[in-house]
Amino acid sequence: MRIGRPVENKRKAWLAFAALAVMLLVLPFATEALLGRGWVRIVDFALLYIMLALGLNIVVGYAGLLDLGYIAFFAVGAYCYALLGSPQFGLHLPFWIVLPLGALLACVFGVLLGAPTLRLRGDYLAIVTLGFGEIIRIFLNNLNAPVNITNGPQGISMIDPIRIGGFSLNSTHELLGITFPPVHLYYYLFLGVTLLVIFVSLRLEDSRIGRAWMAIREDEVAASAMGINTRNIKLLAFAMGATFGGAAGGLFAGFQGFISPESFGLTESVMVVCMVVLGGMGNIGGVVLGGALLVLLPEALRHGAGPVQQVLFGKMLVDPESLRMLMFGLALVLVMLWRPAGLWPSTQRRRELTPGAGVAHQEQESVYDASK
Amino acid sequence: MSLLSVENLKVAYGGIQALKGISLEVAPGELVALIGSNGAGKTTALKALAGLLHPAAGKVSYAGKSLHNIPAHQRVRDGLALVPEGRGVFARLSVEENLQMGAYTRNDAAQIGSDLERMYALFPRLAERRAQLAGTLSGGEQQMVAMARALMSRPKLLMLDEPSMGLAPMMVEKIFATIREISTQGVSILLVEQNARLALEAAQRGYVLESGLIALSGVSGELLGSDAVQRAYLGGGREPAGSFSLKTRD
Numbered sequence: 220m221r222i223g224r225p226v227e228n229k230r231k232a233w234l235a236f237a238a239l240a241v242m243l244l245v246l247p248f249a250t251e252a253l254l255g256r257g258w259v260r261i262v263d264f265a266l267l268y269i270m271l272a273l274g275l276n277i278v279v280g281y282a283g284l285l286d287l288g289y290i291a292f293f294a295v296g297a298y299c300y301a302l303l304g305s306p307q308f309g310l311h312l313p314f315w316i317v318l319p320l321g322a323l324l325a326c327v328f329g330v331l332l333g334a335p336t337l338r339l340r341g342d343y344l345a346i347v348t349l350g351f352g353e354i355i356r357i358f359l360n361n362l363n364a365p366v367n368i369t370n371g372p373q374g375i376s377m378i379d380p381i382r383i384g385g386f387s388l389n390s391t392h393e394l395l396g397i398t399f400p401p402v403h404l405y406y407y408l409f410l411g412v413t414l415l416v417i418f419v420s421l422r423l424e425d426s427r428i429g430r431a432w433m434a435i436r437e438d439e440v441a442a443s444a445m446g447i448n449t450r451n452i453k454l455l456a457f458a459m460g461a462t463f464g465g466a467a468g469g470l471f472a473g474f475q476g477f478i479s480p481e482s483f484g485l486t487e488s489v490m491v492v493c494m495v496v497l498g499g500m501g502n503i504g505g506v507v508l509g510g511a512l513l514v515l516l517p518e519a520l521r522h523g524a525g526p527v528q529q530v531l532f533g534k535m536l537v538d539p540e541s542l543r544m545l546m547f548g549l550a551l552v553l554v555m556l557w558r559p560a561g562l563w564p565s566t567q568r569r570r571e572l573t574p575g576a577g578v579a580h581q582e583q584e585s586v587y588d589a590s591k
Numbered sequence: 592m593s594l595l596s597v598e599n600l601k602v603a604y605g606g607i608q609a610l611k612g613i614s615l616e617v618a619p620g621e622l623v624a625l626i627g628s629n630g631a632g633k634t635t636a637l638k639a640l641a642g643l644l645h646p647a648a649g650k651v652s653y654a655g656k657s658l659h660n661i662p663a664h665q666r667v668r669d670g671l672a673l674v675p676e677g678r679g680v681f682a683r684l685s686v687e688e689n690l691q692m693g694a695y696t697r698n699d700a701a702q703i704g705s706d707l708e709r710m711y712a713l714f715p716r717l718a719e720r721r722a723q724l725a726g727t728l729s730g731g732e733q734q735m736v737a738m739a740r741a742l743m744s745r746p747k748l749l750m751l752d753e754p755s756m757g758l759a760p761m762m763v764e765k766i767f768a769t770i771r772e773i774s775t776q777g778v779s780i781l782l783v784e785q786n787a788r789l790a791l792e793a794a795q796r797g798y799v800l801e802s803g804l805i806a807l808s809g810v811s812g813e814l815l816g817s818d819a820v821q822r823a824y825l826g827g828g829r830e831p832a833g834s835f836s837l838k839t840r841d
Contacts, residue, residue, distance in 0.1 A: 427695070434681055434692050441679030441737075444641060446667030446696035446744060 243410060247403040259402040261518050263474065266409035267467050269510035272494040273416045273503065274463025279492065280501035280565075281429060282456035283436025285345040288332070288352025289491055292461040294483035295328050296321035296468025298359060298369060301478050304379040307370060314381045318469040325465020326458045328355075333457030337450055340439070352488050359480040374479025381408065381473035388473075405474050412470065416463055420503050423459070432456055433501075497554055499561030508563050520546050592655065594619045594779050595640070595671075595748055600649035602632075602639050609635040611803040612649065617748060617781050622774040624790035624811065625783045626824065627800035633783040634676050636800070637750050640781075641673040642666045654747065668696045672746035676753055678737040682726025686717050689725050689736050693743030703743070710739040713769065731762030738769065748779045755786050767793055787824035791815045799824075 247259045275289045299321035303312045336347050363371030380389030380401075388404040423429045431452045434442035443449050472478050490513060498509020524539035524546070554562060595617040602610040610632045617623045627633050638644040640651060642663035651658040653671060661669075681689050690710055694703045711718035714735045720728065725736050734754055741749055754770065755763045763786070771793055774780050784790035791797050791811040799807040799820060807819060814820050 430688075430692060431695065433684065434695075437681035437683055438679045440643060440675055441681065442692075443643060443663045444667065444673045444675055444679070445692050445740070446664045448662070448664045 247406045251403075256400070256402060258518075259406060261514065263402060263405050263409055265511050265514035266406070266413050267471055267474070268491065268494065268514050269507050270409075270413050270416050270467040270470075271464055271491050272498070272506045272510040273413075273420055274460045274467065275491050276460075276495050276501065276503070276506045277420065277423065277432075277463070278456050278460035279495050280506065281424070281432040281436065282453060283432075284453065284456060285341065285348070285492075286457075286460070287345045287349040287485075287488055287492065288355070289348070289460070289464060290483045290485075290488040291332075291352040291355035292325040292328060292464030293468040293471065293487070294355055294359060294480075295325045295461075296465030297472040297478050297483075298375075298468075299324050299465070300469040300472040301375040301378045302368070304473070305375050306377055307375050311379055314379070314383065314473065318466060318473075321469040322462045322465040325468065326462040328465075329457040329459075329461025330454055332461075333454045337453055349485065349488070352483075352485065356480050356483050359483070369480075372480060374477060374481070376477040378472050378476050378478065380476065381405070381470070389476075409470060409474075412466065417503055417507070424503070428452065428455065493551065497551065497561055499564040502561070502563055502565035505561050505563035505565070509561070512562075516550065517543055517547050593617060594621075595651070595653050595781070597636075597640070598650040600636070600639060600651060601647045602635050602644055603647045608647075609803055610639070610646075613798075613800065613803070613805050615798050615805065615808070617779050619747075619779055620774075620777050621796065622770075622780045622782065622794045624787075624794035624797040625781060625800055626785070626787040626790050626797060628785065628824070630802075631800040632803045633785075633800055634752055637673060637676075637752050637781070637783055640750060641671065643673075664696075667744055667746075670745065670747035671750070672741040672744050672748070673750045674734075674737045674741045674752060674754065677756070678730075678733045680725040680728075680733045680736045680740070682724065684725060685722050686725055686728070686736055687721040689740050690717075690743050693740035696744055706743055706745070710742060713742075713772065714739055729762075731758050731766065734758065734762075734766055735769070738766075738773075742773065742778070746778060748781065749773065750781045750783070752783050753785060754782070755784060755789060763789065787820060788815070791820075 247262065250258045250262055271289070271293060274292075275286065278284050278286045278289070296318075300317045302308060303310050303317045303320070304314070305311075332348065332351050336344055339347060359369045360372055362369040363373075369375070380387055382388065386392070388408060389401050391401065392399050392404065431442065431447045434445060434447060435449055435452060439449055471482075494509040494513045495506055496509075497513065498507070499505020520543040521539055524537075524542045525535060528535050528537070528539075558564075593616040595615075597613065597615045599612045599614055600610055601608065601612050613632075613636060615623070615625070625633055625636065635644065639646045640658075642658070642661060642665075653666075653669065658666065681692060684692065687707070690707055691703070694706065697703055711721070716732055717735055717739060720732065725733060728736065738749075738751070738754070751770065754766050758766065767789055770780065770782065774793075780794075782790055782794060787799075791814055794811050796809065797811050797814045798805050799814065807814065807817065809817075
């Protein structure tokens with residue numbers, strides 16, 4: 220019996236893993252069948268936001284640096300893709316050049332933001348990063364004169380779709396007798412990238428660098444006294460987070476086909492921070508959950524609020540659009556009240572916030588024990 | 592030859608001179624106390640030695656090499672470890688994770704494992720609590736974590752900043768017993784303390800820091816017996832506390 224148990228556990232784990240894989244693979248088809256194609260598009264957006272949230276999780280969750288301008292890196296990646304792959308400049312560089320370039324450029328911007336803010340922490344850092352995010356957005360909004368680079372508030376349209384070789388993700392393909400519309404194809408691409416980001420995050424968490432980030436988060440002076448090069452390690456956190464953000468931005472531009480500065484406002488930055496905090500700071504599973512919920516929940520409220528009111532009151536009392544944000548805010552408040560460490564907290568946060576740790580009791584006990 | 596030698600070290604915060612030129616030495620294997628009242632510059636001195644502050648002037652050499660422009664993280668690699676004031680444990684990491692953090696500069700996994708066990712032997716309390724979050728420990732236990740964590744870097748010179756701060760008397764005794772034990776194992780120690788008697792009883796030599804200058808120095812026994820130290824720090828004088836006029840410097 221005893222020998223059999225680990226094998227059985229392993230088999231169970233494999234079965235769960237296989238079930239999850241199948242679920243993820245059929246998800247776009249199931250969603251389309253149950254809710255319609257529009258929802259597959261929403262799921263695609265959820266994946267993009269999960270990538271963003273995972274990138275921000277490195278900065279906020281691991282290294283403890285509150286960044287309120289994170290969407291700027293998303294913007295940098297998106298505009299890099301849009302400018303190099305659209306009729307704007309007549310450049311149509313291939314996806315596999317533009318996307319990494321966008322990620323790299325975002326990484327450079329991450330270091331640019333990180334370097335002058337190395338000595339800031341907490342609220343002060345939050346204010347500076349918030350300003351940085353706004354600067355990027357305002358630049359994008361105004362770089363249409365005297366030389367038109369970004370096309371200003373009108374944004375850039377007709378961006379090249381993502382194309383791998385001759386395989387464009389923007390047209391319907393038939394593979395093995397199954398029809399894949401573009402939203403499904405983008406889903407699989409985004410799923411692949413998201414899984415890659417999750418894998419990298421997992422490896423980072425368990426690495427020397429990850430531990431150094433956590434030490435800096437806890438106490439920067441002590442971290443420095445441990446022999447951690449706090450300057451480089453903090454810059455690395457900014458750079459890694461920004462890289463993920465930039466990559467997600469590139470994918471967003473290719474998927475959407477149109478971008479404008481409006482998509483990169485403060486609200487979006489705050490939304491990504493909410494995903495990380497609400498889901499569970501520092502825990503990858505939690506962040507994924509937070510990202511998924513915060514994209515899907517408002518959409519569900521948007522689509523559900525109208526019909527529910529019709530059924531309950533026979534008429535529309537409150538405009539679904541305003542109700543949506545109200546409900547969303549209420550949901551946030553409730554989650555923070557009942558689960559302050561997030562929906563799915565990291566083990567550390569959970570241990571910390573578990574009642575019964577009885578600190579005061581231990582204090583007494585330890586004085587007593589000292590005489591032993 | 593001394594392990595650490597400091598010559599005319601000056602540190603300023605903005606326009607305020609916290610250290611006005613101090614000189615001190617620590618020989619290999621020695622336990623040296625740096626005592627002084629609040630605001631005398633004790634913590635500033637340790638922070639400058641650890642590389643967390645940049646001195647305005649002065650020479651610091653360690654193991655025969657100048658520490659000028661050597662960043663803090665490099666100094667740890669070279670065997671200079673600081674237990675910061677107020678302990679600075681990583682509150683949301685477990686005791687064991689804290690200790691492993693101390694070995695950040697090393698990459699000999701097997702040796703780190705055996706050092707970890709050595710630390711648990713030195714601090715049995717920590718062995719009982721290895722999975723507990725450091726932030727939930729008592730002050731004394733946190734001090735133990737901070738000391739064990741610093742020792743995990745295998746320092747040649749351990750700098751302790753007020754290990755007795757805010758601890759119950761019995762815990763203080765325990766911590767000081769451990770400090771003596773670490774010293775007998777051959778680690779040089781520079782001990783900063785406000786509790787002059789305790790520090791001087793443990794140390795071989797001592798320096799008295801007063802408003803950024805070394806006012807007195809000598810063998811611990813002599814310092815303990817000296818009138819100035821008695822009056823100023825040990826409460827042995829006849830005058831009521833608070834009305835002293837210190838004339839030790841001239």
